[in-house]
Amino acid sequence: MRDILGGKGAGLHEMCRIGLPVPPGFTITTEACIYYFKHNKEWPEGLAEQVSEAMAELERVTGKRFGDPNNPLLVSVRSGARASMPGMMDTVLNLGMNEEIARGLAKLTGNPRLAADSYRRFIAMFGDVVMGLKPKKGEVDPFDAIMEEVKAEHGAKHDTDLDAEALMEVARRSRELVARRLGREIPADPKEQLEMAINAVFGSWMNERAIEYRRIYRIPEDWGTAVNVQAMVFGNMGEDSGTGVFFTRNPATGENEIFGEFLLNAQGEDVVAGIRTPMPISELARLMPAVYEQLLKAREKLERHYRDMQDVEFTIEKGKLYILQTRAGKRTGLAALNIALDMLEEGIIDEETAIVRIEPDQITTLLRPIFDSKAKKEAKEKGLLLATGLPAGPGAASGRVCFFPDEVEERKKEWGKVILVRIETSPEDIKGMELSEGILTSRGGMTSHAALVARQRGKSCVVGCSALEIDYPSRRMRVGERLISEGDHISIDGSTGEVFIGEIETRPSEVMEVLVYKTRSPDDAPLYKRFARIMEIADNFRRLRVRANADRPSEAEIALTLGAEGIGLCRTEHMFFEGERIDYMRKMILAETESERREALAELLPFQREDFKEIFRVMNGKPVTIRTLDPPLHEFLPNTEEDQRELAKKMGVPYEKVRSRVEDLREANPMLGHRGCRLGITHPEITEMQARAIFEAACALKKEGVDVKPEVMIPLVGHINEFRDQESIVRRVAEEVFAREGVRVEYSVGTMIEVPRAAVMADEIAQGAEFFSFGTNDLTQTGLGMSRDDYGKFIPDYIAKGIYRFDPFISLEPGIGELVRIGVERGRKTRPNLKIGICGEHGGDPDSIELCHRIGLDYVSCSPFRVPVARLAAARAAIMEKAKSEE
Numbered sequence: 027m028r029d030i031l032g033g034k035g036a037g038l039h040e041m042c043r044i045g046l047p048v049p050p051g052f053t054i055t056t057e058a059c060i061y062y063f064k065h066n067k068e069w070p071e072g073l074a075e076q077v078s079e080a081m082a083e084l085e086r087v088t089g090k091r092f093g094d095p096n097n098p099l100l101v102s103v104r105s106g107a108r109a110s111m112p113g114m115m116d117t118v119l120n121l122g123m124n125e126e127i128a129r130g131l132a133k134l135t136g137n138p139r140l141a142a143d144s145y146r147r148f149i150a151m152f153g154d155v156v157m158g159l160k161p162k163k164g165e166v167d168p169f170d171a172i173m174e175e176v177k178a179e180h181g182a183k184h185d186t187d188l189d190a191e192a193l194m195e196v197a198r199r200s201r202e203l204v205a206r207r208l209g210r211e212i213p214a215d216p217k218e219q220l221e222m223a224i225n226a227v228f229g230s231w232m233n234e235r236a237i238e239y240r241r242i243y244r245i246p247e248d249w250g251t252a253v254n255v256q257a258m259v260f261g262n263m264g265e266d267s268g269t270g271v272f273f274t275r276n277p278a279t280g281e282n283e284i285f286g287e288f289l290l291n292a293q294g295e296d297v298v299a300g301i302r303t304p305m306p307i308s309e310l311a312r313l314m315p316a317v318y319e320q321l322l323k324a325r326e327k328l329e330r331h332y333r334d335m336q337d338v339e340f341t342i343e344k345g346k347l348y349i350l351q352t353r354a355g356k357r358t359g360l361a362a363l364n365i366a367l368d369m370l371e372e373g374i375i376d377e378e379t380a381i382v383r384i385e386p387d388q389i390t391t392l393l394r395p396i397f398d399s400k401a402k403k404e405a406k407e408k409g410l411l412l413a414t415g416l417p418a419g420p421g422a423a424s425g426r427v428c429f430f431p432d433e434v435e436e437r438k439k440e441w442g443k444v445i446l447v448r449i450e451t452s453p454e455d456i457k458g459m460e461l462s463e464g465i466l467t468s469r470g471g472m473t474s475h476a477a478l479v480a481r482q483r484g485k486s487c488v489v490g491c492s493a494l495e496i497d498y499p500s501r502r503m504r505v506g507e508r509l510i511s512e513g514d515h516i517s518i519d520g521s522t523g524e525v526f527i528g529e530i531e532t533r534p535s536e537v538m539e540v541l542v543y544k545t546r547s548p549d550d551a552p553l554y555k556r557f558a559r560i561m562e563i564a565d566n567f568r569r570l571r572v573r574a575n576a577d578r579p580s581e582a583e584i585a586l587t588l589g590a591e592g593i594g595l596c597r598t599e600h601m602f603f604e605g606e607r608i609d610y611m612r613k614m615i616l617a618e619t620e621s622e623r624r625e626a627l628a629e630l631l632p633f634q635r636e637d638f639k640e641i642f643r644v645m646n647g648k649p650v651t652i653r654t655l656d657p658p659l660h661e662f663l664p665n666t667e668e669d670q671r672e673l674a675k676k677m678g679v680p681y682e683k684v685r686s687r688v689e690d691l692r693e694a695n696p697m698l699g700h701r702g703c704r705l706g707i708t709h710p711e712i713t714e715m716q717a718r719a720i721f722e723a724a725c726a727l728k729k730e731g732v733d734v735k736p737e738v739m740i741p742l743v744g745h746i747n748e749f750r751d752q753e754s755i756v757r758r759v760a761e762e763v764f765a766r767e768g769v770r771v772e773y774s775v776g777t778m779i780e781v782p783r784a785a786v787m788a789d790e791i792a793q794g795a796e797f798f799s800f801g802t803n804d805l806t807q808t809g810l811g812m813s814r815d816d817y818g819k820f821i822p823d824y825i826a827k828g829i830y831r832f833d834p835f836i837s838l839e840p841g842i843g844e845l846v847r848i849g850v851e852r853g854r855k856t857r858p859n860l861k862i863g864i865c866g867e868h869g870g871d872p873d874s875i876e877l878c879h880r881i882g883l884d885y886v887s888c889s890p891f892r893v894p895v896a897r898l899a900a901a902r903a904a905i906m907e908k909a910k911s912e913e
């Protein structure tokens with residue numbers, strides 16, 4: 027029921043059903059929240075009555091009364107959307123208090139300190155979350171400031187050193203602060219408090235952080251949040267009470283062990299906020315063995331029930347355990363892989379589930395670099411180890427220090443790589459975190475905000491590095507005598523928690539060592555074996571084939587080792603830049619007559635032929651799609667006068683000639699100009715040379731006994747006649763080469779579909795083309811009428827305003843998806859067996875891959891390093907489709 031109750035609500039009700047100790051409560055549905063926003067912030071009819079009835083029931087179950095100073099019921103009011111959005115929305119604890127009730131609670135519990143502590147927390151939370159009292163720019167949290175003020179007056183070091191009266195004073199000053207700053211009092215009537223808190227939780231669905239989070243994780247705006255109202259339990263009742271978080275398995279490594287941390291005598295938010303650094307859960311076994319036993323039982327029950335690793339919040343009230351929340355735990359790529367395979371081996375889940383449990387993007391963390399162990403050892407020997415914190419997000423990262431999340435974007439432009447260093451992070455910081463190579467905090471534990479975000483996003487992260495004394499105003503941090511300033515290089519190892527001064531060389535991951543660099547044998551690479559196993563399972567489920575975009579033999583080789591089943595796009599122009607090739611290319615462009623042009627092309631031919639031979643050899647019989655020249659010619663000529671003069675000298679032509687050629691080639695809209703098949707149409711000799719290189723290479727290899735499957739692809743075709751023009755050149759040259767070489771090679775000629783006309787006229791184009799490959803970079807550009815080179819300037823506003831939910835050049839936009847669907851349908855009407863793929867950047871994006879699967883493409887083609895992602899995404903798409911059809 028998570029759509030209606032939200033993740034947290036569904037979890038609470040479910041846990042209650044299976045007999046776990048959950049504090050009693052009720053959930054207001056996400057539908058009520060959606061109604062609230064659609065109807066000018068009004069509650070749906072009947073909600074007010076239902077809330078009253080549920081509160082009455084809660085009073086009955088707990089034997090307490092809401093608003094009764096002699097026996098008060100206090101509640102928590104928490105958000106909870108369908109998808110987990112940790113820390114993004116609001117929560118109010120201890121609701122139902124006023125000064126009189128606080129005094130009553132003190133009497134009732136015989137614990138005046140607890141009552142006062144709960145009351146001052148309530149005032150601060152209500153003042154902030156519900157009434158909206160936020161710190162002014164540059165100001166520390168004003169409620170924290172009051173706490174510090176009172177602590178100073180009492181000579182107290184920690185919050186826990188303050189007695190009940192001092193805490194009541196904190197509450198009083200906090201209340202006055204709210205009244206003074208906002209001109210409104212915090213209501214004393216618990217019913218009014220509840221209504222306002224429910225509205226605030228609804229409202230937090232639309233706060234800036236939540237909107238930003240939804241944008242990054244592509245969560246729809248219209249889901250809304252549920253509101254959970256629950257009887258409070260108190261982790262701050264003394265040393266036999268506490269609060270904590272645990273994962274049913276290790277979220278960093280996946281190891282099958284309980285993993286978590288807790289604080290004694292504390293309330294819920296203290297752990298997640300990273301204010302005090304908590305104790306590891308194993309300490310609980312020592313301090314409260316009976317509770318620890320209960321915790322282990324709950325762990326087992328939860329895993330058996332949910333058949334997935336859970337992230338659980340708990341509170342201990344006077345030695346009694348309560349579970350406050352459970353949800354599937356966020357995990358690193360490494361943990362995702364290990365948990366999926368372990369649970370498969372343990373018989374808890376099946377193969378389909380194992381695949382679906384790994385986010386395709388997560389697998390890239392297994393390919394990411396780690397520190398070179400020699401370089402790291404040297405750094406240690408040189409005394410560059412600065413400090414050690416908790417290893418919260420594996421992987422190595424080097425970069426320059428930046429202390430302010432909202433400056434990361436700017437600094438990154440200047441410095442390339444940035445490590446974000448904070449005392450602690452908060453949900454406001456998410457954008458800066460996203461853009462950093464790695465994150466380092468001085469406070470907080472393995473479940474702090476920084477740690478959660480880093481694990482989810484595959485960032486290297488070290489938290490709780492308490493040796494760092496960070497001073498924001500001076501933009502510096504200190505460890506003992508050592509001073510690090512903004513802009514200095516540091517390196518962090520998120521697998522060990524080590525922080526180093528300076529840059530440390532990184533080394534390929536185990537998987538890369540085995541597969542790509544071949545410097546490690548698979549037998550002594552346990553992680554590689556697991557990677558290979560999950561890939562093997564994925565391959566058994568997927569229908570889509572996976573190819574790679576590769577222009578050089580070395581790229582083809584990497585792609586092949588990572589599982590590519592062919593080359594989906596070889597951009598031949600990329601071969602024209604290396605070494606002396608660019609000179610011949612430029613000579614060709616500067617040529618004034620066809621014969622001069624042919625001369626220059628003849629010099630390019632051997633280079634192309636050798637490149638193709640190598641690629642064919644590497645791919646050894648797997649299909650290779652080679653595209654004829656595509657970019658506008660000006661891209662090959664130098665831009666500046668200085669470079670143009672140098673070129674003129676080198677070519678032995680007057681500078682004026684070079685300059686005027688550059689002028690000739692200048693276009694107002696080069697992306698819509700003289701490029702793609704238009705080049706081959708105006709200069710058939712270019713296509714001719716490329717075709718000759720392809721077929722000569724193919725014949726040579728065939729003679730060597732190597733199997734070859736060239737597919738020649740014509741770019742930017744919109745009209746069948748464009749295709750016919752180029753196809754005839756390719757076929758004529760093929761026949762000439764076969765006749766001369768005395769062998770024939772099987773080949774096909776197809777087209778890219780990258781302008782809307784080609785998609786809608788696909789039936790006609792398929793009369794000629796033997797295969798299609800959707801060039802969704804250009805199809806997005808031409809379909810949306812949005813320049814792929816310029817859209818970066820305005821797309822952030824589009825996304826901020828919700829016009830597009832995501833970057834259409836990263837993930838296939840539905841309108842472009844529809845063009846693809848039309849192209850497939852019409853193309854196959856003419857040629858039922860038409861082979862169809864995609865080779866735009868979207869070919870490596872999991873959501874787009876799912877769409878490609880549904881539309882019925884034969885393959886996706888992506889960059890070599892994304893091949894494993896695509897294999898997993900393709901398997902997941904097939905599994906999800908099957909699950910849907912069985913529903």
Ligand code: PEP
Nearest residue numbers: 780801802803804865866
């Ligand atoms: C495309 O347009 O999607 C494509 C693959 O071609 P290019 O990016 O080279 O224009």
Ligand code: MG
Nearest residue numbers: 780801803804
């Ligand atoms: Mg293109």
